[in-house]
Amino acid sequence: MDNLFDIYRQKTPSSESLFKRAREVMPGGISHNVHFFPPYPFFLKRAKGSKIWDVDGNEYVDLWMGHYTHILGHHPDVIVEAVQRQAKEGIHWGIVFEKQVEWAELIQELVPSAEMVRFCCSGTEATMYAVRLARAYTGKKIILKIAGGWHGANADLTVGIKAPYEKEESLGLFPELRQYTKIIFFNDPSKSLEIIEQNKKDLAGIILEPVIGEGGFIPATTEYLKVLRSETDRLGALLIFDEV
Ligand SMILES: Cc1ncc(COP(=O)(O)O)c(C=O)c1O
Structure with a gap:
């Protein structure tokens, strides 16, 4: 294991120094407990499709996919375009709106056992x-x-x-x-x-x-x-x- 940590440290020096900085401003250097793993997590620079790249340029196949939420991979064009379209209209109105109802109806259609839908932030x-x-x-x-x-x-x-x-x-x-x-x-x-x-x-x-x-x-x-x-x-x- 020590040897594995040594190899990891050699490949991720920028993540190590970012983690030191992070620990000065965020408890434990993270803001979600599952994001920590020893000796320190690598920091991402870029993500696309099935791949992610850390700040040292290491490439990984992402089996974690944003807590498994990116079922279409990291930001495919169809999602980027939809988000951009909506960003122009507003993304946090804090008041109910029709698209919410449409989305709940669509979920119900796709998952018939979901008799009622409640949207949550996490x-x-x-x-x-x-x-x-x-x-x-x-x-x-x-x-x-x-x-x-x-x-x-x-x-x-x-x-x-x-x-x-x-x-x-x-x-x-x-x-x-x-x-x-x-x-x-x-x-x-x-x-x-x-x-x-x-x-x-x-x-x-x-x-x-x-x-x-x-x-x-x-x-x-x-x-x-x-x-x-x-x-x-x-x-x-x-x-x-x-x-x-
Ligand atoms: C099955 C399951 N439930 C709940 C959670 C917590 O979700 P969040 O991190 O959005 O609070 C996770 C996060 O990974 C999860 O995998």
């Missing part, structure tokens, strides 16, 4: 609302999440993200959090069923990424999803799929 915000909705709808408190599952900076779900899962993920969280947010194990129906059973009286919902991202890019098995679906139906809890 994945963190979306999972915060989803958890709140589950608690409001059921009148119950407990949320089960996957060990290793990442749902953003949402305090409600800042439990069991990195092994060892019993360890606190961050300072500044309520100690009561673990009473209401507990972990189950991905693709392990029997262990998950045990934990669901233990929490069934106060279960508001189960949240998971159907393809777990930070936890290792692993798809859920159909059997596992069916178990979670039928258990949440049986207990009147919500099953929440989080895909950013």
